[in-house]
Amino acid sequence: MTTNETEAGEKMERLNANLAKVEALSLKLADVMSRHKPLRNELNSPEPEVFLNAASAYWQGMLDNPGKVLENQLDLWSKSVKGFVDAQNMMLKGQFAAPQDDTPTDRRFSHPLWKSHPYFNLLKQQYMRNAQAIQTAVSELEGLAPKDKQRIDYFSQQIIDMMSPTNFLGTNPEALERAVETEGQSLVDGLENLISDLDANNGELLVKLADESAFEIGGNIATAPGKVVYRCRMYELLQFSPSTETVYETPLVIFPPWINKYYILDLKEQNSLIRWAVAQGYTVFVVSWVNPDRSLADVGLDDYIEEGFLDAIAQVKEITAQPQVNVVGYCIAGTTMHLTLSLMKQRGDESVKSATFFTTLTDFGDQGEFTPFLQDDFIDGIDEEIEEEGVLRSFIMQRTFSFLRSNDLIYTPAIKSYMMGEAPPAFDLLFWNGDGSGLPGKMAHQYLRDLCQSNKFVGEGLELCGETLKISDVDIPTCSVTCETDHIARWKDCYHGYQQTKSRSKTFIVSQSGHIAGIVNPPSKKKYGHYTNSKLSLSADEWMEEATFHEGSWWPRWDTWLSKKSGKQVEARVPGTVTHPAICDAPGEYVRKKALK
Template structure:
């Protein structure tokens, strides 16, 4: 049985006049977990610093800069290499200028080609003088700085990645595509419309500023609304506690599979990523295939929820939902599905259940979910001791990590797509931002409670306890190798949150049958891939627990590619884990209709 959760040692408030003053200034003051009372002065200062630095630790940036600067200064060979490269690029650009001035067709041979994902200079207008010279100069500068910030002898890998990332952000900010006078596409549009594009851009900027000032919900700007055309698959809320509502969806077939499906979505975003508009709803797709589907809808935490822990999320989230799902259906087993952080939490719960010989799971599916955080992609740029300490100070002050504070980090990871191209289209070209159901969901973020997020960052991201077998529940470590149910794991090729090679490590960390599927798309768009979606493909292969390990790149080169959506492939696998067809079990307790109340919390 799960033990009640108690606050860690040192978490009690201490009575003193000084602390009374502190409580008046910071009404949500608690003793920091496992820290002395004197550390709160540090947290107050760091919280103030975070407000001035967009929640980025200046100490972390400074240490990376000093590491890079000192090692470059004491690397004469690197200096010589950079000087030689600079001279070579200046000469190459001069040669290119002469060639394009003479309209030489061979000029394209000496030009620098942007990376495949860089679409800033794809328009033919960039091939005209002087814009071709401007764009080439920028690309050469970009190449030089990449060389200057990588392969510096003696520099730590983390600091190298941080400095390289910062330089890329600065260069992206000053890209010629971002300015009226150096962007031929914008100039052409301005001449063609008589400047109407700039007027429309000013109106778009004014609307964005108005929403920012009034702090209105982002979905207020769109026609997409939860309960109206999002999250409208019919269902009932059958259970509610202080952390979750559990939704059970109504059947649409005469018979259903015996084993129900329980979704554990990430709590960083709202659950209806899996129940968007009907044509993009994975929930509706499964219900129409004859599955009894349950969905966890997480509460959007407030400051009063600051003490919710990662263990609370396991116990009040996964375990309570699993219990109610079985009570509602009478099924002996459940097919559990975890998405992103929800998949990580589900893996922890499954390992704990295996340790206690709890056999209520029939299978486990992971969508873009990591269980090993050694290589978490560019998110690791924001994860070190200094940065986590700053975030803890901010959360200690507020009681949670705000949605805007998280969104900024994710936008920086894809700044060209999510920041600069958006400003180009909206503010310079004057085009209205196209919205779809996935984009509407993407801006509907949630907060993260102080204690849980601190534990998640430290135990999983920083210390990688789950992969290393030191993550404890009830003072005992849990091991993923104890899991014996079949696993279906989905990775996405362009995932910047959970890189697919990181999710592929599920093969190394479990001792059971693993079916791994790699699909095109990103962290969200790759998962929302209904049948009929254009330009989709996937690879899939199953390995038994006794099969030899295959490297992810070798696996990718050897595994057959299939065109189309991966949903039917997963459904065929799920069908094998779901038992016979039966009449739909009757509903038990019904609280209110889906989508419930937690999902509507701002």
């Protein structure tokens, strides 16, 4: 027996051994799945009537204009048959090559075999033809309500994305090559990754996006030095240690969103907005929200306002002996900060000198990409979920956000982890993204029904804390920072809401990039620029047409704006006082608590 034959035999033995491991792991996978408690149907798909209406519209279109429908079908058939014939002709000519390929560039099909191998190329071209046929059929549907049309478009695209040949081992050349190269070890590793993810989420499939073992909260992320100086059932108040000899007299209080943890603003030293603000001479306080369990099921927006925002502002005023503070609200905390400012206006409370909003929606008239999830059937399902669980569990929201970018946040990571057997990357942003928080049941219901669906804050007003809150009550100096490619809080929608405040001093900024990268954009990176325009009476499109583009981060521009509202310089403040002694080091305890599964 030759050396090559011996090596080939050993490789086959290793391959067979790994395939046997795959069979054993399959039994373990079945055991994990047997413990899976499926989500209620309302959270997985729209009510059947949506699809029935779409089917009725399609058939009505066929009756009204059968020629057009048949033309589309014949075009698909023709291209399909032609693609098959072209591939056959190449084989008959003795050429093991793909025929001409005019399909558009798609990074899912970047592996060379998708272009050169006749089998894989035929699969790719046929998939793209089918996808185009579905998209055309949906785009030509008539007689549907706009929201139903948008939902059909969304769910049809989900089917298209799911059925990509890249998502299946037998039709993914890169995964098959890896299996052969590793003698099946990649399949073993991939199946172990799949079982681990399912086991960690009670049988629910959430692809782990980051290597969790690479990060430690308070160790190599969330490391800005400071102290917890106050704690209540709603939040811990962090006061960060100064890095300058003097500071502005007016303190800065940052309210992060409670859907995720505050340390998105303190991932590492190089991109920490908290550290940067401290270095500019601000006394920085940050609210670290509690990760709610079922005992907080009855906590509503009014509790977040009274026990969260107003209480934190009062504590900071007492700690610093200052009559006013400057505040920042990020995403949902920015929305709630608007509600708080409306309430403070009606109560005659002037504790806030200025407010800055990061990616903040207040006008929900256009629900954008969230339209499919903000209709009654889905919200009814969420109401049932929170009635049973007491909270809106984090993984439900994480799954929803992921499906808005399913190829990037679901299928591509799943392919790498489960089919290629790769470990998730050590990426701090993705680690933070997976470290979510649930929402108290009452608060989630109010936010979805009263704000997102009914849009009461910019309409007749929202009844909270014994008052009717309206955006027109907000009249203090404000700055709104939005992000150009943000798909969660689209900048144009943020702009429409911001226009409806009555502040006489308003600054509006559009940063390049998205919901996170556009905000966490330190000047040292010199990466993303930003747009400004003082004419806030223009439409959003007109505003952008006339806007001035500036290279680099918006942080220094904000510093110039904020410093003018922060008073004189005083001696730097050490965290804590006699009345508010330090409880523990930052980042505190609440930030370490994991969300309910």
